[in-house]
Amino acid sequence: MRRLDPVKHEEKRQEILAAAKTCFARDGFKGLSIADICQEAGISPGHLYHYFDSKDAILDAVGAAALEEGARQFAQLVQSGNALSAIATVIEEAKQRNLRTDFILFLQWAAETHRNPKLAAKLREMSKTTRSILANFLAKGQQNGLIDPTLDPEIAATVLFGILDGVRMMTVRDPKLDMPKILDAIKILVRRFLQPATGASAPRS
Amino acid sequence: MRRLDPVKHEEKRQEILAAAKTCFARDGFKGLSIADICQEAGISPGHLYHYFDSKDAILDAVGAAALEEGARQFAQLVQSGNALSAIATVIEEAKQRNLRTDFILFLQWAAETHRNPKLAAKLREMSKTTRSILANFLAKGQQNGLIDPTLDPEIAATVLFGILDGVRMMTVRDPKLDMPKILDAIKILVRRFLQPATGASAPRS
Amino acid sequence: MRRLDPVKHEEKRQEILAAAKTCFARDGFKGLSIADICQEAGISPGHLYHYFDSKDAILDAVGAAALEEGARQFAQLVQSGNALSAIATVIEEAKQRNLRTDFILFLQWAAETHRNPKLAAKLREMSKTTRSILANFLAKGQQNGLIDPTLDPEIAATVLFGILDGVRMMTVRDPKLDMPKILDAIKILVRRFLQPATGASAPRS
Amino acid sequence: MRRLDPVKHEEKRQEILAAAKTCFARDGFKGLSIADICQEAGISPGHLYHYFDSKDAILDAVGAAALEEGARQFAQLVQSGNALSAIATVIEEAKQRNLRTDFILFLQWAAETHRNPKLAAKLREMSKTTRSILANFLAKGQQNGLIDPTLDPEIAATVLFGILDGVRMMTVRDPKLDMPKILDAIKILVRRFLQPATGASAPRS
DNA sequence: CATGAATGAGCATTCATTCAT
DNA sequence: TATGAATGAATGCTCATTCAT
Numbered sequence: 113m114r115r116l117d118p119v120k121h122e123e124k125r126q127e128i129l130a131a132a133k134t135c136f137a138r139d140g141f142k143g144l145s146i147a148d149i150c151q152e153a154g155i156s157p158g159h160l161y162h163y164f165d166s167k168d169a170i171l172d173a174v175g176a177a178a179l180e181e182g183a184r185q186f187a188q189l190v191q192s193g194n195a196l197s198a199i200a201t202v203i204e205e206a207k208q209r210n211l212r213t214d215f216i217l218f219l220q221w222a223a224e225t226h227r228n229p230k231l232a233a234k235l236r237e238m239s240k241t242t243r244s245i246l247a248n249f250l251a252k253g254q255q256n257g258l259i260d261p262t263l264d265p266e267i268a269a270t271v272l273f274g275i276l277d278g279v280r281m282m283t284v285r286d287p288k289l290d291m292p293k294i295l296d297a298i299k300i301l302v303r304r305f306l307q308p309a310t311g312a313s314a315p316r317s
Numbered sequence: 318m319r320r321l322d323p324v325k326h327e328e329k330r331q332e333i334l335a336a337a338k339t340c341f342a343r344d345g346f347k348g349l350s351i352a353d354i355c356q357e358a359g360i361s362p363g364h365l366y367h368y369f370d371s372k373d374a375i376l377d378a379v380g381a382a383a384l385e386e387g388a389r390q391f392a393q394l395v396q397s398g399n400a401l402s403a404i405a406t407v408i409e410e411a412k413q414r415n416l417r418t419d420f421i422l423f424l425q426w427a428a429e430t431h432r433n434p435k436l437a438a439k440l441r442e443m444s445k446t447t448r449s450i451l452a453n454f455l456a457k458g459q460q461n462g463l464i465d466p467t468l469d470p471e472i473a474a475t476v477l478f479g480i481l482d483g484v485r486m487m488t489v490r491d492p493k494l495d496m497p498k499i500l501d502a503i504k505i506l507v508r509r510f511l512q513p514a515t516g517a518s519a520p521r522s
Numbered sequence: 523m524r525r526l527d528p529v530k531h532e533e534k535r536q537e538i539l540a541a542a543k544t545c546f547a548r549d550g551f552k553g554l555s556i557a558d559i560c561q562e563a564g565i566s567p568g569h570l571y572h573y574f575d576s577k578d579a580i581l582d583a584v585g586a587a588a589l590e591e592g593a594r595q596f597a598q599l600v601q602s603g604n605a606l607s608a609i610a611t612v613i614e615e616a617k618q619r620n621l622r623t624d625f626i627l628f629l630q631w632a633a634e635t636h637r638n639p640k641l642a643a644k645l646r647e648m649s650k651t652t653r654s655i656l657a658n659f660l661a662k663g664q665q666n667g668l669i670d671p672t673l674d675p676e677i678a679a680t681v682l683f684g685i686l687d688g689v690r691m692m693t694v695r696d697p698k699l700d701m702p703k704i705l706d707a708i709k710i711l712v713r714r715f716l717q718p719a720t721g722a723s724a725p726r727s
Numbered sequence: 728m729r730r731l732d733p734v735k736h737e738e739k740r741q742e743i744l745a746a747a748k749t750c751f752a753r754d755g756f757k758g759l760s761i762a763d764i765c766q767e768a769g770i771s772p773g774h775l776y777h778y779f780d781s782k783d784a785i786l787d788a789v790g791a792a793a794l795e796e797g798a799r800q801f802a803q804l805v806q807s808g809n810a811l812s813a814i815a816t817v818i819e820e821a822k823q824r825n826l827r828t829d830f831i832l833f834l835q836w837a838a839e840t841h842r843n844p845k846l847a848a849k850l851r852e853m854s855k856t857t858r859s860i861l862a863n864f865l866a867k868g869q870q871n872g873l874i875d876p877t878l879d880p881e882i883a884a885t886v887l888f889g890i891l892d893g894v895r896m897m898t899v900r901d902p903k904l905d906m907p908k909i910l911d912a913i914k915i916l917v918r919r920f921l922q923p924a925t926g927a928s929a930p931r932s
Numbered sequence: 933c934a935t936g937a938a939t940g941a942g943c944a945t946t947c948a949t950t951c952a953t
Numbered sequence: 954t955a956t957g958a959a960t961g962a963a964t965g966c967t968c969a970t971t972c973a974t
Contacts, residue, residue, distance in 0.1 A: 362936075
């Protein structure tokens with residue numbers, strides 16, 4: 113007598129989701145077909161419906177995963193070190209092909225929030241969490257005298273977060289930009305923004 | 318038998334394109350149908366094919382228009398005044414609903430460049446042009462001593478451009494952010510970034 | 523410039539309905555497919571949906587038509603003559619193949635009313651109308667002294683109507699029955715049922 | 728290794744058949760699915776195929792059972808009493824909900840005989856048997872002088888049987904009919920039909 | 933120029949059936 | 954005996970595209 117194995121079920125679900133993500137990255141909303149996902153996942157069309165109720169359900173899951181993945185990666189970076197170096201890391205990684213692809217997937221789902229309130233809520237929540245992590249670091253930095261105390265940590269975090277999105281947008285707009293130089297400029301930008309104002313201000317760079 | 322009137326022909330083409338843009342904004346890639354565009358444009362499906370060869374042709378045109386529109390608006394702003402106030406203007410307009418919609422449309426097309434080399438080239442070109450305009454202003458500012466001469470104008474322009482994208486992404490991530498406060502912070506950010514380093518620097522806020 | 527022609531549209535609709543009826547008679551609920559109807563009607567599957575919203579809409583229309591047809595045929599018979607001879611006519615026609623087929627179609631739709639309230643209402647209404655026609659004849663017969671005045675015309679009409687259904691059920695149960703003999707017996711049955719009671723009752727044939 | 732237990736096997740078969748009948752009554756030909764039957768019967772789809780070769784096999788069995796059930800009930804009634812009171816009983820029971828449902832099931836299978844010769848043979852045979860039982864009673868009644876001797880017992884039985892179907896059709900056509908009144912009329916009808924013609928006939932009501 | 937009837941390939945989805953366990 | 958994961962052919966339906974008028 114066989115029993116339902118929820119672990120295997122969930123594993124298969126994730127496999128299918130991964131296949132769907134691959135297909136979505138390749139084909140976008142227009143070209144994505146159940147048949148393609150099934151081929152990619154190595155299952156039959158009928159079987160796919162044991163794991164997902166509909167194509168929309170798959171898309172929602174792919175979208176949610178894309179948004180979560182974006183936040184997760186960032187949160188990991190920030191939590192495992194200094195916020196500023198985390199920003200630098202993100203910038204450096206922005207050059208990598210797969211991260212660029214991930215960001216492009218993210219863009220499509222961010223746009224899709226315009227039509228999908230559930231996804232919109234998820235994106236808002238994810239962004240809030242990430243911003244909070246950043247804001248905490250900034251607040252600590254202010255206590256240590258490393259960061260301009262006149263800045264509102266929450267607002268400054270939002271701005272820094274925006275800069276990260278901006279950097280990643282650069283690579284979408286033009287993948288051939290001279291990112292090392294830009295990274296240096298961003299570092300200057302961030303330092304000047306966060307640096308406390310000193311009477312005898314340190315020489316600038 | 319009537320003669321072809323190229324002017325009227327082009328007008329109609331633009332009408333259809335506008336209708337397609339409206340439908341695309343409403344329905345996205347998934348839900349966009351020729352029938353809907355025809356209804357929106359008030360013409361019959363057969364007639365639409367006098368103006369466009371295929372659905373893809375319409376989509377390409379809508380995408381190209383979306384990318385061009387983004388650049389055009391920015392160029393107008395910048396050319397008609399001071400670069401910094403132009404940035405402020407863009408930021409302030411980011412709050413407006415239709416600009417947010419336009420940016421979401423732009424996002425989808427930016428993502429689509431991943432699959433469409435022609436669009437990718439267009440986006441790269443548009444971004445380059447805009448960046449150059451910005452770089453020119455910065456260079457002039459440096460000549461006038463208003464802007465830190467140690468900055469590479471091209472790189473700094475890229476960074477500022479990225480900040481604009483980042484600001485607009487903020488409103489996509491969370492439409493309820495306190496944008497006026499953020500705008501103030503951005504102004505500080507930009508000022509500190511561009512400001513020439515002077516021994517007796519103006520007080521910092 | 524072509525105009526919508528509602529007449530042609532309705533004609534085509536009826537053609538498709540006829541094709542659907544043919545297929546339904548051949549295949550029943552189980553085997554009925556849109557593809558078959560299209561082949562029978564000589565149109566493409568896509569085109570069928572210009573005339574009907576869904577397969578269910580077609581089935582509903584076929585069902586309604588089947589119920590209406592049943593009532594229409596009967597009403598015509600009854601209105602064009604004497605009620606009793608009409609019954610005889612129906613009985614005689616029950617032998618004919620196509621009428622038997624029509625009745626079998628009717629049976630399926632009558633059964634379907636169990637699941638379809640709209641159809642149920644239609645069947646009830648149709649039956650009511652037919653019964654009323656019959657009841658009127660009986661009432662007139664009573665005024666003329668040809669029919670037992672102690673009978674409630676409405677109830678008697680219902681019973682006679684039931685007998686008609688019963689006769690048609692006979693041919694479904696066993697198509698090889700000796701219908702002429704049965705017809706004679708039914709005539710006796712009906713005569714004895716409706717005949718006024720006379721003190722010196724006429725010899726009973 | 729357990730041995731096959733033919734008794735248990737048959738019991739399970741009947742359970743499944745009962746489940747299938749329930750589902751068929753609920754969903755009809757269109758909506759009936761193996762999955763539903765399995766859920767209703769509390770077994771797995773794979774297991775069902777130990778008892779039936781195919782869905783069609785189940786349907787055939789359900790159909791045969793429905794036809795047999797109809798005849799069986801009637802035969803019981805008739806055999807255990809007087810034929811006329813049996814008819815009255817059937818009529819009275821026609822009001823009951825489950826009998827109405829049974830008759831509707833019967834209708835669908837009667838219609839299905841149009842496409843299924845095996846079922847057609849079964850229906851013919853069942854009807855013949857029931858008719859014979861009725862005919863025997865009528866013949867006995869004729870010998871006892873209770874029934875008009877000029878009637879052909881076989882034909883009269885067929886007619887009475889038809890009336891029963893007709894009565895049941897009434898409740899399908901309109902469940903809100905005044906059945907008690909109709910029942911009285913049917914009793915009059917039957918009495919007048921079967922009553923021997925006597926010079927000094929009993930008063931007619 | 934303009935229509936909308938007509939097409940048919942393509943798609944998501946269902947479901948009877950099989951089979952490894 | 955019993956399960957339910959897995960299959961894949963079949964089905965209803967959509968929609969970009971064509972064409973007679």
